[in-house]
Amino acid sequence: xxxxxxxxxxxxxxxxxxxxxxxxxxxxxxxxxxxxxxxxxxxxxxxxxxxxxxxxxxxxxxxxxxxxxxxxxxxxxxxxxxxxxxxxxxxxxxxxxxxxxxxxxxxxxxxxxxxxxxxxxxxxxxxxxxxxxxxxxxxxxxxxxxxxxxxxxxxxxxxxxxxxxxxxxxxxxxxxxxxxxxxxxxxxxxxxxxxxxxxxxxxxxxxxxxxxxxxxxxx
Numbered sequence: 001x002x003x004x005x006x007x008x009x010x011x012x013x014x015x016x017x018x019x020x021x022x023x024x025x026x027x028x029x030x031x032x033x034x035x036x037x038x039x040x041x042x043x044x045x046x047x048x049x050x051x052x053x054x055x056x057x058x059x060x061x062x063x064x065x066x067x068x069x070x071x072x073x074x075x076x077x078x079x080x081x082x083x084x085x086x087x088x089x090x091x092x093x094x095x096x097x098x099x100x101x102x103x104x105x106x107x108x109x110x111x112x113x114x115x116x117x118x119x120x121x122x123x124x125x126x127x128x129x130x131x132x133x134x135x136x137x138x139x140x141x142x143x144x145x146x147x148x149x150x151x152x153x154x155x156x157x158x159x160x161x162x163x164x165x166x167x168x169x170x171x172x173x174x175x176x177x178x179x180x181x182x183x184x185x186x187x188x189x190x191x192x193x194x195x196x197x198x199x200x201x202x203x204x205x206x207x208x209x210x211x212x213x214x215x216x217x218x219x
């Protein structure tokens with residue numbers, strides 16, 4: 001009897017020691033949030049102040065149901081770096097895809113990104129860079145041509161070759177601007193606040209994915 005009690009107590013103590021880790025893992029997983037019934041004017045997140053430069057952008061993406069919160073949807077974590085998995089999921093939501101379910105929280109967004117040609121879907125846990133962010137958006141809208149000059153950015157030559165036209169297009173349509181130091185910083189990681197700001201501009205322009213051309217039925 002005594003051994004059974006001791007065994008039970010040990011099991012209980014071990015379960016308690018694992019609880020914080022389990023909660024931490026749960027909090028880092030983006031959760032599906034119900035869309036607000038009416039447009040909101042005040043952030044529902046504890047870490048988004050009314051005077052924050054990204055306040056309106058956060059409201060925009062949350063209002064549209066394309067970006068949710070973290071930590072049980074109480075925080076937005078604006079300074080946290082956006083991952084490639086998060087971005088693929090966000091863009092899938094923007095395209096009207098239900099991203100809930102699946103064996104991982106991002107699997108549906110990842111599958112959509114590959115199928116639609118927005119991303120190759122690799123390295124989902126890697127931080128997304130500013131040039132990767134605009135490249136995915138550029139692919140989403142059909143890879144439009146652009147003759148915009150990047151000469152005004154001293155570090156434009158730091159951009160990867162694959163992202164050159166995407167960056168030109170992003171600057172041309174106004175969804176990407178330079179940082180406070182006047183640099184483009186194409187290889188810098190994009191924070192959730194930065195992504196929200198870019199997506200707000202993207203939404204305001206009403207940019208959409210080109211419709212697939214209709215094919216004639218086979219005779």
